[in-house]
Amino acid sequence: MTVTEAPPGSPAPAGPLPRKQPVRRKLVPYWLLLPGILWLLVFFALPLVYQASTSVQTGSLEEGFEVTWHFRTYRDALGEYYPQFLRSVLYAGTATTLCLLLGYPLAYLIAFKAGRWRNLLLVLVIAPFFTSFLIRTLAWKTILADGGPVVDVLSTIGFLDITGRLGMTEGNRVLATPLAVVTGLTYNFLPFMILPLYTSLERIDPRLHEAAGDLYAKPSTVFRKVTFPLSMPGVVSGTLLTFIPASGDYVNAELLGSTGTRMVGNVIQSQFLRVLDYPTAAALSFILMAVVLIVVTVYIRRAGTEDLV
Amino acid sequence: MKQYQPEHLSEVQLAAVRRSLSSGRGALSRRSLLRATGTGALAMGGIGALNACGIPPASRAGGGAAASDDRSAEEKRIAFSNWTQYIDISEDEKGHPTLDAFTRRTGISVTYTEDINDNVEFFGKIRPQLAAGQDTGRDLINVTDWLAARMIRLGWAQKLDPAHLPNAYAHLSPQFRSPDWDPGRAYSYPWAGISTVIAYNSGATGGRRIESVSQLLEDRALRGRVACLSEMRDTVGMTLLDMGKDPGKVTGDDYDAAIAKIQQAVDTRQIRRFTGNDYTSDLDKGDIAACLAWAGDLVQLRVDNPDIQFVVPDAGYLTSSDNLLVPAKARHKANAEKLIDYYYEPPVAARLAAYINYVCPVEGVGPELARIDPALAENTLILPDKAMAAKAHAFRSLSSEEETAYEEKFAKLIGA
Numbered sequence: 001m002t003v004t005e006a007p008p009g010s011p012a013p014a015g016p017l018p019r020k021q022p023v024r025r026k027l028v029p030y031w032l033l034l035p036g037i038l039w040l041l042v043f044f045a046l047p048l049v050y051q052a053s054t055s056v057q058t059g060s061l062e063e064g065f066e067v068t069w070h071f072r073t074y075r076d077a078l079g080e081y082y083p084q085f086l087r088s089v090l091y092a093g094t095a096t097t098l099c100l101l102l103g104y105p106l107a108y109l110i111a112f113k114a115g116r117w118r119n120l121l122l123v124l125v126i127a128p129f130f131t132s133f134l135i136r137t138l139a140w141k142t143i144l145a146d147g148g149p150v151v152d153v154l155s156t157i158g159f160l161d162i163t164g165r166l167g168m169t170e171g172n173r174v175l176a177t178p179l180a181v182v183t184g185l186t187y188n189f190l191p192f193m194i195l196p197l198y199t200s201l202e203r204i205d206p207r208l209h210e211a212a213g214d215l216y217a218k219p220s221t222v223f224r225k226v227t228f229p230l231s232m233p234g235v236v237s238g239t240l241l242t243f244i245p246a247s248g249d250y251v252n253a254e255l256l257g258s259t260g261t262r263m264v265g266n267v268i269q270s271q272f273l274r275v276l277d278y279p280t281a282a283a284l285s286f287i288l289m290a291v292v293l294i295v296v297t298v299y300i301r302r303a304g305t306e307d308l309v
Numbered sequence: 310m311k312q313y314q315p316e317h318l319s320e321v322q323l324a325a326v327r328r329s330l331s332s333g334r335g336a337l338s339r340r341s342l343l344r345a346t347g348t349g350a351l352a353m354g355g356i357g358a359l360n361a362c363g364i365p366p367a368s369r370a371g372g373g374a375a376a377s378d379d380r381s382a383e384e385k386r387i388a389f390s391n392w393t394q395y396i397d398i399s400e401d402e403k404g405h406p407t408l409d410a411f412t413r414r415t416g417i418s419v420t421y422t423e424d425i426n427d428n429v430e431f432f433g434k435i436r437p438q439l440a441a442g443q444d445t446g447r448d449l450i451n452v453t454d455w456l457a458a459r460m461i462r463l464g465w466a467q468k469l470d471p472a473h474l475p476n477a478y479a480h481l482s483p484q485f486r487s488p489d490w491d492p493g494r495a496y497s498y499p500w501a502g503i504s505t506v507i508a509y510n511s512g513a514t515g516g517r518r519i520e521s522v523s524q525l526l527e528d529r530a531l532r533g534r535v536a537c538l539s540e541m542r543d544t545v546g547m548t549l550l551d552m553g554k555d556p557g558k559v560t561g562d563d564y565d566a567a568i569a570k571i572q573q574a575v576d577t578r579q580i581r582r583f584t585g586n587d588y589t590s591d592l593d594k595g596d597i598a599a600c601l602a603w604a605g606d607l608v609q610l611r612v613d614n615p616d617i618q619f620v621v622p623d624a625g626y627l628t629s630s631d632n633l634l635v636p637a638k639a640r641h642k643a644n645a646e647k648l649i650d651y652y653y654e655p656p657v658a659a660r661l662a663a664y665i666n667y668v669c670p671v672e673g674v675g676p677e678l679a680r681i682d683p684a685l686a687e688n689t690l691i692l693p694d695k696a697m698a699a700k701a702h703a704f705r706s707l708s709s710e711e712e713t714a715y716e717e718k719f720a721k722l723i724g725a
Contacts, residue, residue: 061459062463
């Protein structure tokens with residue numbers, strides 16, 4: 001009796017409630033995402049809009065800059081500085097490949113063979129991050145100094161002859177050559193390769209290796225058919241984490257390189273700070289972003305991982 | 310681990326729950342989220358927003374409005390931005406004796422920050438505030454003359470009151486009195502003069518003496534071990550002098566000819582790098598055998614490494630200066646003027662020069678410097694004698710268009 005008879009004038013209890021509930025629940029994820037979205041908006045979207053605007057402006061410091069939809073800046077910038085773009089992609093690609101070749105065995109060792117040394121080795125991989133990027137890069141100037149032991153050894157064993165013929169070094173020196181820049185990039189971004197590789201290798205169940213062995217697979221076949229395919233997410237994220245920052249890097253080219261090794265990051269810096277041509281600098285940044293996006297998209301499509309796209 | 314499944318639901322109900330979570334309206338898929346966020350961002354970043362992002366002209370923002378209400382009388386402090394290692398340091402490395410003495414005498418506390426490493430970078434850092442007509446939070450800055458010229462040209466420096474600068478007016482060396490970019494020093498006073506000369510490491514050159522910029526750019530024995538400076542005026546100016554041209558009257562054609570000459574040295578791999586302050590360690594190690602260098606660095610380097618030699622070319626050398634100026638809208642101009650004037654008292658100037666070893670712009674500092682160290686007083690790199698002063702040349706000040714065009718050409722020369 002009392003259940004069915006509601007007092008007159010009071011709202012029907014069953015009516016509005018179920019309708020409100022889903023709306024509020026639907027909004028919860030957005031509330032949770034709010035800090036992240038605000039962060040992206042203020043520190044990514046707004047600067048991006050600002051740079052997009054700058055790239056189609058013309059003017060000078062005296063007269064100010066105004067949006068004139070001057071899209072030619074893009075064509076001029078690309079026409080003028082395409083060698084630096086190619087060089088950036090080439091250097092970053094080489095450094096990424098080297099990182100993979102150096103990082104994979106190390107990550108494999110840490111994940112499967114290191115035993116109780118695992119944590120220590122991981123700390124050693126991260127240890128360089130305890131000093132600043134700049135100091136680490138400057139240290140290479142001492143290590144690779146012209147008369148130093150490293151260059152002496154490389155020269156004695158004929159390594160510098162080979163790299164010299166490839167146009168990677170000049171005479172008996174490494175500093176101020178492409179080799180130095182690529183070495184610096186490889187060194188500085190190596191941990192970004194090793195850590196994702198390690199996490200995806202570590203997740204592989206060792207029993208899969210045993211199972212493959214039971215099925216008469218040679219160790220090399222096990223690696224080819226089981227380990228490597230299962231570590232693909234690590235390979236993809238590692239290469240991306242290395243390639244993307246390396247292609248925009250300018251510190252290594254600035255400190256270890258020479259006039260012939262300047263990358264697009266150096267051009268952007270120079271246009272922005274030295275020449276005060278803000279539109280060209282902004283246009284170059286957008287072109288770099290587009291180039292990286294295209295390279296990365298093609299790569300991910302080909303690598304065929306669902307983890308990132 | 311097994312996934313949690315509510316047990317008292319039928320197979321059909323379970324399927325419905327799963328469906329609604331993964332594809333129903335209640336589902337927040339990554340795509341729908343991206344779509345919603347993307348639409349919002351697009352609306353934000355519409356054409357209107359693009360249009361609104363222009364940079365106002367300098368004259369409108371700064372101009373006559375460079376001055377600000379000066380709070381010097383109420384607030385006994387100033388913020389002073391300087392280059393690194395460009396002031397005296399006490400024995401315990403905690404204080405700056407000349408600055409501390411200034412505070413003791415005047416009661417004005419100085420927030421001293423070494424945040425200038427590079428002119429172009431520093432300008433990039435303070436430009437947005439100055440362009441927007443805001444206070445940079447700095448009352449006194451120290452920038453090289455071409456940047457001081459640019460800031461004055463843009464109306465981003467405050468005019469100084471000569472009545473507050475009796476010492477500075479009386480003791481400023483004649484050679485610094487009237488640069489073409491600030492006649493009569495209405496806006497700026499030099500902190501130190503900079504001489505650009507040739508330096509070499511005699512160990513690395515095999516005892517060879519490097520005497521001219523031509524030799525630097527063309528002597529094949531030095532191939533790959535020569536550095537030039539990334540300051541456009543220093544490198545091009547020294548090359549112009551070597552070609553018999555006066556950098557004080559440089560024309561577009563002269564400039565192009567000098568660039569072509571340096572370009573040749575870049576193409577033949579004679580030049581290893583263009584450097585900022587970092588040439589000193591390379592020269593010390595011998596990775597750089599010979600280079601263009603700033604004399605103040607050399608005084609210090611030569612103490613540590615006797616192999617390092619310097620040469621003032623017969624063709625002359627380039628001078629420039631670092632200048633103190635009060636940025637637009639700075640709140641403590643009168644206090645800043647007191648500090649400028651203080652550094653023009655000969656005993657204070659001598660202490661500073663003895664520490665930083667750059668050219669001292671203060672007249673009559675010789676006897677004071679001799680009292681600290683007689684060798685310093687005789688060093689022509691710090692107190693140029695007549696013969697040295699006669700060889701000094703300054704790069705003329707450039708108009709805004711010239712500056713952009715010249716810097717663009719130089720940027721291409723150095724690789725970007």
